[in-house]
Amino acid sequence: MKMYASCPICGYKLCKGESGSDVDILCPRCSKLIRVVITETNTNCTPTDHPKKVKTINLSE
Numbered sequence: 001m002k003m004y005a006s007c008p009i010c011g012y013k014l015c016k017g018e019s020g021s022d023v024d025i026l027c028p029r030c031s032k033l034i035r036v037v038i039t040e041t042n043t044n045c046t047p048t049d050h051p052k053k054v055k056t057i058n059l060s061e
């Protein structure tokens with residue numbers, strides 16, 4: 001089932017995707033990086049303030 005993801009800041013429709021998707025999308029309207037996680041029941045869109053830290057893995061823990 002396709003779910004639509006909208007920017008939580010400006011409401012711009014970012015994309016649609018299948019449940020299980022987990023992507024980071026740069027909003028073209030407000031230039032914020034949005035993390036989109038799509039599940040079978042809902043779509044979670046949260047602003048990601050520090051894009052460079054998104055894929056950082058702390059190996060010391």
Ligand SMILES: [Zn+2]
Pocket residue numbers: 007008009010011012027028029030031032
């Ligand atoms: Zn936006």
